[in-house]
Amino acid sequence: MITIIDYGLGNIQAFVNVYRRLHIPVAVAQNAAQLDGATKLILPGVGAFDHAIERLDASGMRPTLDELVQKHKVPVLGICVGMQILACGSDEGVLPGLGWVPGRVRSFKSVPDLTDLPLPHMGWNDVVALNQNALFEGFEDEARFYFLHSFYFECEQQQHHAAMASYGLEFCCTVQADNVYGVQFHPEKSHHFGVGLLKNFAEL
């Protein structure tokens, strides 16, 4: 069953609603025991990087998640800050990330020549999938999602870039390393585009 990781951050109910409308069974886990039986994981998140890592640690689910994702290769989809904590670290904080996708989260503000760029990056932007990534299967050329963030994921390896978006610079807005997926945008609030992506994840 698709299991949404509820560690106190992010819009859990929005994911539950999307899957209920799709008639796809969904569960919510607030502790390690409730992760039992998860065949897919969704890791939401909003707010600051360090806060997200602290909350995940405090939830007691982290060792089980490590085992499910790294040992048993259960597919996981990180959303927004839930995607950013897949990295090894972030310009926003000091704590190490989960390290499931090699890379680091950067601030748009640290990019030279972008000092006039309004931040956060807020609103609907085009997403261009690379290498026919499975999350975007069946999408027309134009996929559009809602973004709300000031930091972006910088992969160590080009091969982990799954989709790109443009805001001041071309940045990686979807990562994939084997069974670990992450999207910077909010599919749960992106109308039919987001529903399509969440359905694709469910059907992986």
Add this chain to the structure above:
Amino acid sequence: MLRPRIIPCLLIQDGGLVKTVKFKDPKYVGDPINAVKIFNEKEADELIVIDIDATVQGVEPNYTQIAKLAAECRMPLCYGGGIRTAAQAKKIIQLGVEKVAISSAVLENPQLVAQIAEEIGSQSVVVVLDHKSRLLSKHQEVWTHNGTRNTKRSVLEVALELEKLGAGEIVLNSIENDGKMKGYDLDLAARLRAAVHIPITILGGGGSLEDMASVVKTCGVVGVAAGSFFVFKGAYRAVLISYPSAQQKDDIIYSALRAR
């Protein structure tokens, strides 16, 4: 390409949806949940929902109603009305709302912006500045408590201060243009866009897609919000909820951006 956001702004009073003119004469226009359902179907870019009673009456935000709205809403939701503490803002975010709008409380205590940003992140902190011109001048001052108290502070000065403290977005709301459907305050919008480095949204006066296009032509990629335009139809203001199609947005709004 990042697109301008076309945003219905819904006002709530006594649990129902209302629309005002110059912040007065609220007219009942229906059930908020029903409106959200329609905007879901129309794939609106974003929604702003403001409880116009909460601050004036000094009551807590209506969490039950917020939870229902958030659960129904399939687009990003910004909620405002009655938020006075970081704990309240956090609670609202946890109900599944993307952004909280604050106004009166941060005008009284600007440090509250920093406290709320610390708790939920700057990206979710929206400051709404209700503004009105000083008598016989073009000088725009910020008002609070649903347009009943004048802070006597200039819009740009307040916007810059609150940006510095961690606001993630500024919504300009013209009291004099509210409900008039005769166009936006483009001059103030342009000055605010040039002054701050955070997203802004312009509200008050929108009566047509062309009005919205002129904001985009003036300011570029910003949010353009309206109330009456999305809930009334025709000269007699019959209640009919509508939202432009993707094609209309492209033809009228995005083309204004491309032509800049």
